[in-house]
Amino acid sequence: MAEPLTPEQQLERMRRDWDERARANARYFVNTAREDWTDEEFFASGERTVDTYIRNDMINICQGRDPRRMKVLEIGCGAGRVTRALARLFGEVYAVDISAEMVRLARQACADLGNVHIEQNNGRDLACLGPIQVDFAFSTIVFQHIPNKEIIESYIREVHRLLRPRGLFKFQVQGAELVEEGGYDTWLGVPISEEEAIEMALRNGFEPRYRHGAGTQDFWLWYFKRSRARQLTIYYARRSRRKLAARWRGLRARFASGRETASAAPGDSRTG
Numbered sequence: 001m002a003e004p005l006t007p008e009q010q011l012e013r014m015r016r017d018w019d020e021r022a023r024a025n026a027r028y029f030v031n032t033a034r035e036d037w038t039d040e041e042f043f044a045s046g047e048r049t050v051d052t053y054i055r056n057d058m059i060n061i062c063q064g065r066d067p068r069r070m071k072v073l074e075i076g077c078g079a080g081r082v083t084r085a086l087a088r089l090f091g092e093v094y095a096v097d098i099s100a101e102m103v104r105l106a107r108q109a110c111a112d113l114g115n116v117h118i119e120q121n122n123g124r125d126l127a128c129l130g131p132i133q134v135d136f137a138f139s140t141i142v143f144q145h146i147p148n149k150e151i152i153e154s155y156i157r158e159v160h161r162l163l164r165p166r167g168l169f170k171f172q173v174q175g176a177e178l179v180e181e182g183g184y185d186t187w188l189g190v191p192i193s194e195e196e197a198i199e200m201a202l203r204n205g206f207e208p209r210y211r212h213g214a215g216t217q218d219f220w221l222w223y224f225k226r227s228r229a230r231q232l233t234i235y236y237a238r239r240s241r242r243k244l245a246a247r248w249r250g251l252r253a254r255f256a257s258g259r260e261t262a263s264a265a266p267g268d269s270r271t272g
Protein backbone atom coordinates (compact mmCIF):
# COMPACT_ATOMS: atom_id res chain seq x y z
CA MET A 1 0.00 0.00 0.00
CA ALA A 2 1.25 3.51 -0.83
CA GLU A 3 2.55 5.59 2.08
CA PRO A 4 0.09 8.35 3.09
CA LEU A 5 1.18 11.83 2.01
CA THR A 6 2.52 14.25 4.60
CA PRO A 7 0.68 17.60 4.93
CA GLU A 8 3.60 19.24 3.08
CA GLN A 9 3.22 16.82 0.16
CA GLN A 10 -0.54 17.37 0.15
CA LEU A 11 -0.02 21.15 -0.02
CA GLU A 12 2.42 20.72 -2.89
CA ARG A 13 -0.20 18.65 -4.74
CA MET A 14 -2.94 21.22 -4.08
CA ARG A 15 -0.72 23.95 -5.51
CA ARG A 16 0.20 21.88 -8.55
CA ASP A 17 -3.34 20.60 -9.27
CA TRP A 18 -5.00 24.01 -8.89
CA ASP A 19 -2.38 25.64 -11.11
CA GLU A 20 -3.12 22.98 -13.74
CA ARG A 21 -6.88 23.47 -13.40
CA ALA A 22 -6.42 27.24 -13.68
CA ARG A 23 -4.41 26.81 -16.89
CA ALA A 24 -6.86 24.28 -18.37
CA ASN A 25 -10.14 26.16 -17.69
CA ALA A 26 -10.03 28.20 -14.49
CA ARG A 27 -13.62 29.39 -14.58
CA TYR A 28 -15.01 25.89 -15.14
CA PHE A 29 -13.05 24.46 -12.17
CA VAL A 30 -14.11 27.40 -10.02
CA ASN A 31 -17.78 26.93 -10.88
CA THR A 32 -18.56 23.75 -12.80
CA ALA A 33 -22.05 24.95 -13.75
CA ARG A 34 -20.63 25.93 -17.20
CA GLU A 35 -17.58 25.23 -19.34
CA ASP A 36 -17.69 28.45 -21.33
CA TRP A 37 -18.37 31.32 -18.96
CA THR A 38 -18.48 34.82 -20.38
CA ASP A 39 -17.04 37.55 -18.12
CA GLU A 40 -20.51 38.86 -17.49
CA GLU A 41 -22.05 35.53 -16.49
CA PHE A 42 -19.07 34.46 -14.41
CA PHE A 43 -19.02 37.60 -12.27
CA ALA A 44 -22.83 37.66 -12.07
CA SER A 45 -22.59 34.19 -10.48
CA GLY A 46 -20.24 35.70 -7.87
CA GLU A 47 -22.81 38.44 -7.20
CA ARG A 48 -25.44 35.74 -6.66
CA THR A 49 -23.15 33.96 -4.18
CA VAL A 50 -22.76 37.22 -2.27
CA ASP A 51 -26.52 37.88 -2.41
CA THR A 52 -27.33 34.43 -1.05
CA TYR A 53 -24.72 34.05 1.66
CA ILE A 54 -23.85 37.63 2.58
CA ARG A 55 -26.50 40.22 1.63
CA ASN A 56 -29.15 37.94 3.15
CA ASP A 57 -27.22 37.72 6.40
CA MET A 58 -26.02 41.29 7.06
CA ILE A 59 -27.19 41.28 10.68
CA ASN A 60 -24.74 38.52 11.62
CA ILE A 61 -22.02 39.80 9.31
CA CYS A 62 -22.02 43.54 9.96
CA GLN A 63 -23.48 43.61 13.49
CA GLY A 64 -24.53 47.24 13.03
CA ARG A 65 -21.40 48.37 11.17
CA ASP A 66 -21.40 50.12 7.83
CA PRO A 67 -20.11 47.52 5.32
CA ARG A 68 -18.14 50.25 3.48
CA ARG A 69 -16.05 50.65 6.62
CA MET A 70 -15.44 46.93 7.06
CA LYS A 71 -12.37 44.87 6.16
CA VAL A 72 -13.13 41.36 4.97
CA LEU A 73 -11.08 38.27 4.26
CA GLU A 74 -11.72 35.65 1.58
CA ILE A 75 -9.93 32.29 1.72
CA GLY A 76 -9.51 30.59 -1.69
CA CYS A 77 -10.48 33.44 -4.03
CA GLY A 78 -9.93 31.45 -7.24
CA ALA A 79 -10.32 33.64 -10.34
CA GLY A 80 -11.88 36.52 -8.38
CA ARG A 81 -15.53 35.53 -9.01
CA VAL A 82 -16.70 36.33 -5.45
CA THR A 83 -13.85 38.75 -4.69
CA ARG A 84 -15.20 41.35 -7.12
CA ALA A 85 -18.67 41.17 -5.59
CA LEU A 86 -17.21 41.46 -2.07
CA ALA A 87 -15.26 44.56 -3.12
CA ARG A 88 -18.47 46.23 -4.34
CA LEU A 89 -20.04 45.76 -0.94
CA PHE A 90 -17.25 46.14 1.62
CA GLY A 91 -14.58 48.75 2.31
CA GLU A 92 -11.49 46.57 1.92
CA VAL A 93 -11.04 42.98 0.72
CA TYR A 94 -8.07 40.74 1.53
CA ALA A 95 -8.02 37.50 -0.44
CA VAL A 96 -5.65 34.53 -0.57
CA ASP A 97 -5.30 31.47 -2.76
CA ILE A 98 -2.79 28.63 -2.88
CA SER A 99 -2.50 28.75 -6.69
CA ALA A 100 -0.25 31.36 -8.32
CA GLU A 101 -2.25 30.98 -11.55
CA MET A 102 -5.55 31.65 -9.78
CA VAL A 103 -4.01 34.65 -7.99
CA ARG A 104 -2.87 36.03 -11.37
CA LEU A 105 -6.41 35.69 -12.77
CA ALA A 106 -8.04 37.15 -9.65
CA ARG A 107 -5.71 40.17 -9.76
CA GLN A 108 -6.57 40.65 -13.44
CA ALA A 109 -10.30 40.42 -12.63
CA CYS A 110 -10.00 43.03 -9.87
CA ALA A 111 -7.46 45.31 -11.57
CA ASP A 112 -9.97 48.18 -11.79
CA LEU A 113 -10.77 48.05 -8.06
CA GLY A 114 -8.66 49.95 -5.57
CA ASN A 115 -9.83 48.15 -2.43
CA VAL A 116 -8.69 44.56 -3.15
CA HIS A 117 -5.47 42.90 -1.97
CA ILE A 118 -4.82 39.41 -3.33
CA GLU A 119 -1.91 37.22 -2.21
CA GLN A 120 -0.72 33.71 -2.91
CA ASN A 121 -0.47 31.85 0.39
CA ASN A 122 1.05 28.54 1.46
CA GLY A 123 -2.31 26.76 1.62
CA ARG A 124 -2.67 26.68 5.37
CA ASP A 125 -1.95 29.99 7.05
CA LEU A 126 -2.46 33.73 6.56
CA ALA A 127 1.04 34.95 7.39
CA CYS A 128 1.33 36.48 3.88
CA LEU A 129 -1.26 39.13 4.88
CA GLY A 130 0.85 40.59 7.67
CA PRO A 131 -0.59 41.99 10.92
CA ILE A 132 -4.06 43.03 9.67
CA GLN A 133 -7.36 42.79 11.54
CA VAL A 134 -10.56 41.92 9.67
CA ASP A 135 -14.23 42.32 10.61
CA PHE A 136 -15.57 39.35 8.68
CA ALA A 137 -14.08 36.24 7.05
CA PHE A 138 -15.65 34.14 4.30
CA SER A 139 -14.89 31.04 2.28
CA THR A 140 -16.96 29.01 -0.16
CA ILE A 141 -16.17 25.97 -2.35
CA VAL A 142 -12.63 25.80 -0.98
CA PHE A 143 -12.51 23.64 2.15
CA GLN A 144 -14.63 21.04 0.33
CA HIS A 145 -11.49 20.39 -1.80
CA ILE A 146 -8.97 20.15 1.08
CA PRO A 147 -8.05 16.52 1.88
CA ASN A 148 -6.71 17.11 5.38
CA LYS A 149 -8.58 18.18 8.54
CA GLU A 150 -5.42 19.62 10.13
CA ILE A 151 -5.10 22.08 7.26
CA ILE A 152 -8.74 23.16 7.63
CA GLU A 153 -8.23 23.60 11.37
CA SER A 154 -5.06 25.59 10.76
CA TYR A 155 -7.16 28.10 8.76
CA ILE A 156 -9.69 28.27 11.59
CA ARG A 157 -6.86 29.11 14.00
CA GLU A 158 -5.48 31.69 11.60
CA VAL A 159 -8.83 33.38 11.06
CA HIS A 160 -9.21 33.57 14.83
CA ARG A 161 -5.86 35.37 14.95
CA LEU A 162 -6.89 38.03 12.40
CA LEU A 163 -10.59 38.45 13.19
CA ARG A 164 -11.81 41.15 15.57
CA PRO A 165 -13.52 39.87 18.74
CA ARG A 166 -17.19 38.97 18.08
CA GLY A 167 -16.52 38.95 14.31
CA LEU A 168 -17.99 36.19 12.15
CA PHE A 169 -16.18 33.56 10.10
CA LYS A 170 -18.78 32.12 7.73
CA PHE A 171 -17.62 29.22 5.63
CA GLN A 172 -18.65 26.09 3.80
CA VAL A 173 -17.17 22.62 4.20
CA GLN A 174 -17.80 19.19 2.75
CA GLY A 175 -20.34 17.53 5.05
CA ALA A 176 -21.00 14.42 2.96
CA GLU A 177 -18.97 11.18 2.96
CA LEU A 178 -18.36 10.91 -0.79
CA VAL A 179 -15.36 8.57 -0.84
CA GLU A 180 -13.98 5.89 1.43
CA GLU A 181 -11.76 6.98 4.33
CA GLY A 182 -8.37 8.13 3.01
CA GLY A 183 -9.50 8.38 -0.63
CA TYR A 184 -9.60 12.17 -0.51
CA ASP A 185 -7.62 14.22 -2.99
CA THR A 186 -7.37 17.84 -4.08
CA TRP A 187 -10.83 17.68 -5.68
CA LEU A 188 -12.81 15.58 -3.19
CA GLY A 189 -11.86 16.93 0.21
CA VAL A 190 -12.26 15.41 3.63
CA PRO A 191 -15.80 15.51 5.09
CA ILE A 192 -16.44 17.30 8.39
CA SER A 193 -19.17 15.99 10.66
CA GLU A 194 -21.40 18.24 12.76
CA GLU A 195 -19.64 17.06 15.93
CA GLU A 196 -16.19 17.82 14.47
CA ALA A 197 -17.38 21.25 13.34
CA ILE A 198 -18.48 22.07 16.88
CA GLU A 199 -15.28 20.73 18.46
CA MET A 200 -13.05 22.64 16.03
CA ALA A 201 -14.84 25.88 16.86
CA LEU A 202 -14.60 25.40 20.63
CA ARG A 203 -10.94 24.32 20.46
CA ASN A 204 -10.06 27.52 18.61
CA GLY A 205 -11.92 30.20 20.57
CA PHE A 206 -15.11 30.41 18.48
CA GLU A 207 -18.76 30.01 19.33
CA PRO A 208 -20.31 27.68 16.69
CA ARG A 209 -23.61 29.55 16.78
CA TYR A 210 -25.35 28.25 13.63
CA ARG A 211 -24.98 25.36 11.19
CA HIS A 212 -26.83 24.53 8.02
CA GLY A 213 -26.66 21.47 5.75
CA ALA A 214 -24.81 19.00 8.02
CA GLY A 215 -24.25 15.72 6.15
CA THR A 216 -24.39 17.43 2.72
CA GLN A 217 -21.79 18.91 0.41
CA ASP A 218 -23.04 22.37 1.34
CA PHE A 219 -22.39 22.35 5.05
CA TRP A 220 -22.30 25.99 6.22
CA LEU A 221 -20.85 27.12 9.52
CA TRP A 222 -21.18 30.39 11.44
CA TYR A 223 -18.24 30.74 13.84
CA PHE A 224 -18.32 33.85 16.04
CA LYS A 225 -15.04 34.81 17.66
CA ARG A 226 -15.59 34.98 21.37
CA SER A 227 -15.15 38.39 23.00
CA ARG A 228 -12.00 38.84 25.10
CA ALA A 229 -14.08 38.84 28.29
CA ARG A 230 -15.72 35.55 27.30
CA GLN A 231 -12.34 34.03 26.34
CA LEU A 232 -10.92 35.01 29.73
CA THR A 233 -13.96 33.61 31.56
CA ILE A 234 -13.59 30.30 29.72
CA TYR A 235 -9.82 30.26 30.34
CA TYR A 236 -10.21 30.80 34.10
CA ALA A 237 -13.12 28.35 34.35
CA ARG A 238 -11.03 25.67 32.62
CA ARG A 239 -8.00 26.47 34.80
CA SER A 240 -9.98 26.17 38.03
CA ARG A 241 -11.59 22.93 36.77
CA ARG A 242 -8.09 21.55 36.07
CA LYS A 243 -6.88 22.65 39.54
CA LEU A 244 -9.90 21.09 41.23
CA ALA A 245 -9.41 17.85 39.31
CA ALA A 246 -5.71 17.74 40.31
CA ARG A 247 -6.60 18.37 43.98
CA TRP A 248 -9.24 15.65 43.82
CA ARG A 249 -6.75 13.18 42.28
CA GLY A 250 -4.24 14.06 45.04
CA LEU A 251 -6.82 13.49 47.78
CA ARG A 252 -7.85 10.16 46.28
CA ALA A 253 -4.23 9.04 46.02
CA ARG A 254 -3.60 10.02 49.66
CA PHE A 255 -6.76 8.27 50.79
CA ALA A 256 -5.85 5.10 48.81
CA SER A 257 -2.29 4.99 50.18
CA GLY A 258 -3.68 5.55 53.73
CA ARG A 259 -6.00 2.58 53.28
CA GLU A 260 -3.14 0.41 52.00
CA THR A 261 -0.99 1.34 55.02
CA ALA A 262 -3.91 0.70 57.37
CA SER A 263 -4.69 -2.72 55.84
CA ALA A 264 -0.99 -3.68 55.70
CA ALA A 265 -0.39 -2.84 59.40
CA PRO A 266 -2.36 -5.70 61.11
CA GLY A 267 -0.85 -8.25 58.68
CA ASP A 268 2.62 -6.98 59.51
CA SER A 269 2.02 -7.41 63.21
CA ARG A 270 0.58 -10.90 62.70
CA THR A 271 3.53 -12.11 60.65
CA GLY A 272 5.96 -10.33 62.93
Ligand SMILES: C[S@@+](CC[C@H](N)C(=O)[O-])C[C@H]1O[C@@H](n2cnc3c(N)ncnc32)[C@H](O)[C@@H]1O
Pocket residue numbers: 014018029030031075076077078079080081082096097098099102121122123124139140141142145146151
Ligand atom coordinates in the same frame (compact mmCIF):
# COMPACT_ATOMS: atom_id res chain seq x y z
C1 LIG B 1 -13.59 25.85 -6.70
S1 LIG B 1 -12.48 27.17 -6.51
C2 LIG B 1 -13.51 28.38 -5.72
C3 LIG B 1 -12.99 29.78 -5.83
C4 LIG B 1 -13.85 30.84 -5.14
N1 LIG B 1 -13.99 30.57 -3.74
C5 LIG B 1 -15.19 30.96 -5.78
O1 LIG B 1 -16.18 30.55 -5.17
O2 LIG B 1 -15.27 31.48 -6.89
C6 LIG B 1 -11.42 26.62 -5.19
C7 LIG B 1 -10.23 27.53 -4.98
O3 LIG B 1 -9.62 27.17 -3.74
C8 LIG B 1 -8.23 27.24 -3.88
N2 LIG B 1 -7.63 26.37 -2.87
C9 LIG B 1 -7.65 25.02 -2.80
N3 LIG B 1 -6.99 24.59 -1.71
C10 LIG B 1 -6.56 25.70 -1.06
C11 LIG B 1 -5.83 25.92 0.14
N4 LIG B 1 -5.38 24.91 0.90
N5 LIG B 1 -5.58 27.19 0.51
C12 LIG B 1 -5.99 28.24 -0.26
N6 LIG B 1 -6.67 28.08 -1.41
C13 LIG B 1 -6.97 26.83 -1.80
C14 LIG B 1 -7.98 26.79 -5.31
O4 LIG B 1 -6.73 27.20 -5.78
C15 LIG B 1 -9.15 27.41 -6.04
O5 LIG B 1 -8.82 28.66 -6.52
